[in-house]
Amino acid sequence: MSSWSGTRVRVGILGGTFDPIHNAHLMCGEESLKRLGLGEVLFVPAGQPWMKTGAEITPAHHRLNMTKLAVQPYPAFRVSSMEIDRPGPTYTVDTLAALHRDGEPGTEYYLILGIDSLCSLPRWKAPSRILDLCTLVGVPRPELGEYDICTLEDIRPGASQEIVMLEHPMLEISSSQIRESIAQGVRDVAGVPPEVRNYIDAYGLYRDGR
Secondary structure (H helix, E strand, C coil), X not given: CCCCCCCCCEEEEEEECCCCCCHHHHHHHHHHHHHHCXXXXXXXXXXXXXXXXXXXXXXXXXXXXXXXXXXXXXXXXXXXXXXXXXXXXXXXXXXXXXXXXXXCCCCEEEEEEEHHHHHCHHHCCCHHHHHHHCEEXXXXXXXXXXXCHHHHHHCCCCHXXXXXXXXCCCCCCCHHHHHHHHHCCCCCCCCCCHHHHHHHHHHCCCCCCC
């Protein structure tokens, strides 16, 4: 497993569609802050996720606004619109490259991924470059069953040993379940921050199951 030392600024990157953002995302950010000694966690809503090409997702400005509302109570959380502002499909390697180019020199980046996403990394754009630009952080998701991080060896030998695994699993909450519950008229949907739920109601989001 990876280790870390020194006084460089450490920034966690938590990306996703956030359609909508929920308490499991926030809990993941909190756990990463404590476990990795991060200075901050940057939430990055995806613009046009390449893995969801053709899928219907909520307009980016709504997803961005909900994310901003959700992180307000957390001083160490920030939100970036960089993937939304960038035209074309969203690729993590481009985001990491932009952060290194435009961010504070010497910053160490930690890319926080659910274990399912982590194991799919060999299929991403420029996975070896991603490993060069950040430390990968894996988040257990017990509801999805077992995953084998040795798939990362397809990227380069030893890649699976470079991962930092969080010990605390994510809450068993999914955005798709939240959307379905709202479409069914459920008022008290578990796992949705109150500010986000108020926004959803104000704009009539997910009433059709989307």
